[in-house]
Amino acid sequence: MSDFSEWFHNILDEAKIVDTRYPIKGMHVWLPQGFKIRKYTLKILKEILDEDHEEVLFPMLIPEDELEKEAIHVKGFENEVYWVTHGGLTELNEKLALRPTSETAMYPMFSLWVRSHTDLPMKFYQVVNTFRYETKHTRPLIRVREITTFEEAHTVHESREDAAKQVEKAVEIYRRFLDMLGIPYLITQRPEWDKFPGAEYTVAFDTLLPDGKTLQIATVHNLGQTFAKTFEITYETAEGDHKYVYQTCYGLSDRVIASIIGIHGDESGLCLPTDVAPYQIVIVPIIFKKGKEEVLEFCRNVQDSLKNKGNLRVHLDDRDIRAGKKYYEWEMKGIPLRIEIGPRDIANKKVVIVRRDKHEKKILDFNPESFVEDIEAVMQDINENMRSKAWETFNSKVRTVENVEEASKEISENKGIVSFGWCGEESCGKELEEKVNMDILGIRGDVEDDKKCINCGKPAKHVAFMAKTY
Numbered sequence: 241m242s243d244f245s246e247w248f249h250n251i252l253d254e255a256k257i258v259d260t261r262y263p264i265k266g267m268h269v270w271l272p273q274g275f276k277i278r279k280y281t282l283k284i285l286k287e288i289l290d291e292d293h294e295e296v297l298f299p300m301l302i303p304e305d306e307l308e309k310e311a312i313h314v315k316g317f318e319n320e321v322y323w324v325t326h327g328g329l330t331e332l333n334e335k336l337a338l339r340p341t342s343e344t345a346m347y348p349m350f351s352l353w354v355r356s357h358t359d360l361p362m363k364f365y366q367v368v369n370t371f372r373y374e375t376k377h378t379r380p381l382i383r384v385r386e387i388t389t390f391e392e393a394h395t396v397h398e399s400r401e402d403a404a405k406q407v408e409k410a411v412e413i414y415r416r417f418l419d420m421l422g423i424p425y426l427i428t429q430r431p432e433w434d435k436f437p438g439a440e441y442t443v444a445f446d447t448l449l450p451d452g453k454t455l456q457i458a459t460v461h462n463l464g465q466t467f468a469k470t471f472e473i474t475y476e477t478a479e480g481d482h483k484y485v486y487q488t489c490y491g492l493s494d495r496v497i498a499s500i501i502g503i504h505g506d507e508s509g510l511c512l513p514t515d516v517a518p519y520q521i522v523i524v525p526i527i528f529k530k531g532k533e534e535v536l537e538f539c540r541n542v543q544d545s546l547k548n549k550g551n552l553r554v555h556l557d558d559r560d561i562r563a564g565k566k567y568y569e570w571e572m573k574g575i576p577l578r579i580e581i582g583p584r585d586i587a588n589k590k591v592v593i594v595r596r597d598k599h600e601k602k603i604l605d606f607n608p609e610s611f612v613e614d615i616e617a618v619m620q621d622i623n624e625n626m627r628s629k630a631w632e633t634f635n636s637k638v639r640t641v642e643n644v645e646e647a648s649k650e651i652s653e654n655k656g657i658v659s660f661g662w663c664g665e666e667s668c669g670k671e672l673e674e675k676v677n678m679d680i681l682g683i684r685g686d687v688e689d690d691k692k693c694i695n696c697g698k699p700a701k702h703v704a705f706m707a708k709t710y
């Protein structure tokens with residue numbers, strides 16, 4: 241993939257993921273194929289969240305006075321908010337913001353809902369569209385002005401410890417979710433100057449796209465009591481005292497779908513994990529003049545058993561076009577498994593299976609008793625292979641460097657993420673970012689005692705990571 245950006249735009253179009261011709265910058269149309277991938281991706285996420293969160297749906301408009309109550313938060317978003325100023329021809333008494341995120345929509349309501357310590361913890365989530373007037377270069381699914389798939393969770397707790405624990409749990413939730421999609425990630429705590437507006441600290445997941453730039457795909461924020469104090473969210477303790485709650489929020493977006501496409505895709509097009517593929521299996525009958533009906537009949541039986549016993553999404557492609565054309569199309573669309581069945585296969589009780597992930601062709605015995613399980617095992621192997629291949633590439637792109645020159649060299653040659661010792665000072669970090677033209681992603685873990693900051697030479701406090709970012 242020599243030019244990722246071009247490849248990405250072409251595949252969105254060819255595989256009919258989104259139509260980017262909608263006449264508003266940064267806003268796109270989900271097409272049926274893309275929408276299905278989105279739907280199945282969300283299904284996985286929702287199943288995990290539903291284990292201990294409740295789904296809600298808040299209005300999209302936020303009154304100006306609520307949005308502006310939390311000073312740090314509003315400062316972070318002031319350049320990105322779209323405003324509704326009129327209802328028809330009438331100017332509104334109060335401007336209404338299109339939510340850029342929903343803290344200021346939800347928290348005034350939380351202050352009505354939270355009463356007693358017995359109400360806590362509260363854990364809600366919603367999947368909605370949010371609007372951000374992004375000034376950086378927009379890109380479909382990656383940096384959009386209408387984020388159409390914004391999953392945001394908001395939790396309320398009694399104590400600082402409980403909120404900190406929830407941050408850990410949220411990290412585990414996103415880890416599980418991304419693992420199911422085979423998307424590799426680096427988890428770090430963002431530097432102070434890059435945390436969510438209003439948060440005490442932000443933990444972020446970054447993945448790496450094939451052009452060597454990292455993409456922030458999920459974030460978890462510990463909000464401490466910032467919003468609780470602004471929106472008067474208090475609870476009565478068992479002893480009858482009134483205390484401010486502690487909060488967290490975490491979210492992700494369409495970027496996850498961009499990552500599925502970008503990370504697993506190759507020169508033949510999309511390559512989808514089986515759980516999110518619109519069709520998981522395509523059956524292509526190999527038809528000659530003789531025996532056409534038998535082949536089709538057999539294909540339909542195979543399809544039925546995979547659908548009914550395996551609950552799989554199976555498509556029988558019986559169009560009257562060349563088989564080669566069908567192969568090309570389904571490979572481009574990323575369908576994980578193709579089954580080819582011809583008259584000879586029926587006679588021999590065999591089918592040909594072709595894996596999209598490895599471009600590998602195999603002959604499989606058609607044993608009606610075990611066929612569905614055999615195929616399910618192949619599907620599982622596809623996911624495991626995709627995940628380990630993606631992690632292998634990712635890990636090979638994370639390198640430790642000992643000085644600034646090495647950092648620059650690594651990035652231009654290896655195109656990935658560098659890890660280094662850092663003193664943790666904001667001024668030093670920003671100077672370093674400027675020198676190497678990269679962004680500090682964040683910090684992780686403790687550093688060995690004798691390690692020095694690669695920029696200022698003072699003792700290093702953290703292992704930090706930097707990269708070129710989206």
Ligand code: PR8
Nearest residue numbers: 341382383384392456457458459489490491492493
């Ligand atoms: C919050 N409040 O809002 P966050 N296009 C695509 N994806 C985006 C864009 C964009 N323009 N901007 C952000 N994202 C908190 C947590 C509720 C939920 C994605 O956090 O501002 C990024 O992957 O960090 C980001 O990590 C995620 O949305 C959450 O946005």
